[in-house]
Amino acid sequence: MPDVRRRPGVRHLLLPKWWTARARAHRSEKGRGLRLAFLGAVGMLFWSFAFGALHRVLRYFAAAPEIGGLLASKLMGLLFVSFLGILLLSNVISSLSAFFLARDLELLVAAPVDWLTLYLARLKETLLHSSWMVVLMAVPILTAYGVAFHGGIGFAAVAVAAFVPFAIIPTAVGAAITLILVNVFPARRTRDILSVIGVLAAGGVVVLVRMIRPEQLARPEGFRSLVDFIAVLRGPTAPYLPNEWLQRTLMGWLDGRFDPLPLYMLWSTAAAFVVLGALLHRALFAAGFTKAQEGNQRSSRASATDSALSRMLAPWGTRRRELILKEVRVFFRDTTQWSQLILLAVLVAVYVANIRFLPLTGDGVTFFIVNLIPFLNLALAGLVLASIAARFLFPAVSLEGRTWWLLRASALSLREMLWAKFWVGTLPLLVLALAIVGVTNTLLQVDPFMYAVSVGSITLLTFALSGLAVAFGTVFPRFETENAAQIPTSFGGLLYMMTAVTVIGAVMVLEARPVYAYLSAQTFSERVDRSGMVIGFSLAAAVCLAVTFIPLRLAQRRLETIEH
Secondary structure, eight states, X not given: OOOTTOOOOHHHHHHHHHHHHHHHHTOOOTTHHHHHHHHHHHHHHHHHHHHHHXXXXXXXXXXXXTHHHHHHHHHHHHHHHHHHHHHHHHHHHHXXXXXXXXXXHHHHHHSSOOHHHHHHHHHHHHHHHHHHXXXXXXXXXXXXXXXXXXXXXXXXXXXXXXXXXXXXHHHHHHHXXXXXXXXXXXXXXXXXXXXXXXXXXXXXXXXXXXXXXXXXXXXXGGSSSHHHHHHHHHSOSOTTSHHHHHHHHHHHHHHTOOOHHHHHHHHXXXXXXXXXXXXXXXXXXXXXXXXXXSOOOOXXXXXXXXXXXXXXXXXXXXXHHHHHHHHHHHHHHOHXXXXXXXXHHHHHHHHHHHHHTOOOSSTTOOHHHHHHHHHHHHHHHHHHHHHHHHHHTTTTTGGGGGXXXXXXXSSOOHHHHHHHHHHHHHHHHHHHHXXXXXXXXXXXXXXXXXXXXXXXXXXXXXXXXXXXXXXXXHHSOOTTOSOGGGGGGSHHHHHHHHHHHHHHHHHHHHHHHHHHHHHHHHHHTOOOOHHHHHHHHHHHHHHHHHHHHHHHHHHHHHHHHHHO
């Protein structure tokens, strides 16, 4: 007879998750091998591109005496600041589902499971769900640093030993924040805490970006002497944050001046936060879980906005109009979706403000440089649009959830449904894209030709990125998800971001030669090669149009496969 007094441990609670993931991985499905091959190809291409680009920059830094290592250290600090922000926001979102919204929690809470065991099991689950994407992004970055500065095999061990507590800290903090907010908010509005999370995350991003003040590093003439400039590079940006400890640990090893104190700070802080989080969980989890189980009352009535939209969409026909209105209602009905608009607005404001601080006046700033910046700005704007599409367009099909059968039982065709989701998300994204490019180009005072190139390119990129988002969200659906905010951080979301970065890079490469030819001709008063410009821009447009239509067609076939 088994020992009934023995309580299940953390491994016992995590085994069902492991069995489910393993069964899903071994499940035979039509076209699965082709999708895995495509996934591997895109992943290797993304890793190769990230490693190659960063390694080239770091080799240039490593060749510069004295100042090269400091510049590489600052670049690493900027990357780790972004990682810390992503991890914190992702952990808050994931812990809401893991600790309060998971379907198996009712069974676990009623079972003879120790509170500490439940906390550690859910904390590990949250850590895995929130950190795997950041880890995959960090692999080529840390590899490039290790190769460029000859870190050797020991650097890999140090990187693992330092990155593990760096990921644990935001997990414990995110779980604690979610626990407190669930107890503070009214029980019937548990999911609405994500609106507060968006505000907190937005404020944190603003504070971190402005604390770093990256624009001052681009203005060495603003310092009184070279000594002051080097002092800014050498000094810590935020010595009390874990990203600074991680940076000092890794760069100390690469520079040959390894100091174990930052590594000790990482592990001791991670352990302290886990202990404090466990105590907070013991005190507040029962009350918070009880509140989270209560329903959310909603009233259903037509609004003036619905009536206005209905009149505007009348020429589209009754079926398309009602389908688009349904998408709009679903979006604004789910707080986890529309509350992210707050975070989006602040991120865009920070992005435009940083463009404003670029040093484009003074000695050495020519017509070529001033108009080259807006072209490079297209890549950054494309990344912003890709992240927004991943947050709002990628989950479009998955949000149908258990009502998917209802749509399939209706007279709607799969093609109409996909294109309705595409247009509902693309049109607002296009307005945002044109606003970003228009405002930044006005601030930079660019040439009219470059202004037209920027507007045309960002328009085509918006359609391409939106088509990719809807298509990848269809190929990798998550109908069973308990929290819409978790869908973009899934495996399909990572694959979409890799593909989007590849598309943006391809468009930039195709347009680079004609843009360079035009700027060189204007700078040196030469004749412009119009044929080369037509070929370059035409190929870029063809790539965007192909990426818009072909993935949506493949997504339609995927939906037909799911149906049959």
